[in-house]
Amino acid sequence: MKYVFGPIFSRRLGRSLGIDTIPLKTCNWNCIYCQLGRTVPLTHVRREYFPSVEILAEVEQVLAGSAPGAIDWVTFVGSGEPTLHSDLGGLIRGAKTLTGLPVAVITNGALLYRPDVRQELSAADAILPSLDAGSSDLYKQINRPWPEPTFAQYLEGLVAFREMYAGQLWLEVMLVKGMNDSLAALADIAAAAARIRPDQIHISLPIRPPAESGVEPADEEGLMRAQAILGELARVITPAHGELPIRADAELADFLLGVITRHPLREDEVTTLLRRWPADEIRAVFAKLERNGQARVVERYGIRFWGAASGKYSQRKESEHDS
Numbered sequence: 104m105k106y107v108f109g110p111i112f113s114r115r116l117g118r119s120l121g122i123d124t125i126p127l128k129t130c131n132w133n134c135i136y137c138q139l140g141r142t143v144p145l146t147h148v149r150r151e152y153f154p155s156v157e158i159l160a161e162v163e164q165v166l167a168g169s170a171p172g173a174i175d176w177v178t179f180v181g182s183g184e185p186t187l188h189s190d191l192g193g194l195i196r197g198a199k200t201l202t203g204l205p206v207a208v209i210t211n212g213a214l215l216y217r218p219d220v221r222q223e224l225s226a227a228d229a230i231l232p233s234l235d236a237g238s239s240d241l242y243k244q245i246n247r248p249w250p251e252p253t254f255a256q257y258l259e260g261l262v263a264f265r266e267m268y269a270g271q272l273w274l275e276v277m278l279v280k281g282m283n284d285s286l287a288a289l290a291d292i293a294a295a296a297a298r299i300r301p302d303q304i305h306i307s308l309p310i311r312p313p314a315e316s317g318v319e320p321a322d323e324e325g326l327m328r329a330q331a332i333l334g335e336l337a338r339v340i341t342p343a344h345g346e347l348p349i350r351a352d353a354e355l356a357d358f359l360l361g362v363i364t365r366h367p368l369r370e371d372e373v374t375t376l377l378r379r380w381p382a383d384e385i386r387a388v389f390a391k392l393e394r395n396g397q398a399r400v401v402e403r404y405g406i407r408f409w410g411a412a413s414g415k416y417s418q419r420k421e422s423e424h425d426s
């Protein structure tokens with residue numbers, strides 16, 4: 104499968120079937136914590152990176168091979184920023200019609216300053232935009248965005264979207280130690296969130312391999328501070344640990360490659376996530392993907408993650424290395 108992956112377990116969306124509309128890695132941000140590695144180069148061009156008709160044909164095919172009730176949400180997410188696909192609105196409507204399931208979009212929200220993007224996203228049932236900073240300086244440090252929109256435009260875009268959008272709006276704050284977990288940074292984020300009026304605020308931690316080696320998740324104190332300052336709408340999102348619901352019609356190698364390309368997996372959790380598969384078989388699949396130049400191990404903080412071979416991660420200075 105080229106565009107559809109999973110389903111994977113998500114705390115927020117249950118069994119979520121992913122649709123990836125763009126090549127790795129296409130993004131208008133270059134977040135220091137990005138689990139897909141660095142964005143080289145950044146792009147802000149909206150276009151039909153892959154034909155919508157091909158993407159929807161794959162959705163139809165996966166659906167035909169999935170047991171009834173096996174998928175809770177269809178989620179546009181993947182190899183970068185999904186709103187850069189110029190037909191995202193058509194894809195959302197197409198996915199809803201084909202599946203009859205609720206559709207979510209995980210986005211950085213940067214393009215919501217454009218009325219056409221707001222209109223397109225309004226067809227989804229839930230939109231999950233990022234809000235890692237409440238000031239222009241921190242926005243530039245954490246998200247390292249394309250110059251347009253400015254922070255002020257980005258924030259106004261989120262506010263304007265909320266005004267016209269009746270679905271669920273769940274802001275995501277990626278809490279990075281020493282960056283946005285201070286009292287002042289969180290107060291700025293809370294002020295921005297108060298203007299946006301989301302339905303929920305999700306506090307996440309960068310626990311997958313971050314693009315930059317110095318990036319660490321906020322500690323317990325930072326998390327408590329975030330919850331206190333962001334208020335009653337905020338909750339901490341912990342990773343989901345359920346068994347990966349591999350489809351009956353899926354090849355193991357294809358399934359794993361589809362997942363790790365968009366969502367790197369800890370090597371030590373893969374056997375738990377796929378407990379019905381013999382560990383030897385899983386190891387053999389990864390070894391083959393590595394030999395074929397499709398997958399690689401990235402080490403962060405002594406933990407080995409499997410990700411796409413083309414991911415661009417900074418090298419660590421200490422004992423870690425990218426293999």
Ligand code: SF4
Nearest residue numbers: 130132134137183211
């Ligand atoms: S985390 Fe999302 S928005 Fe940030 S660089 Fe990665 S894909 Fe882009």
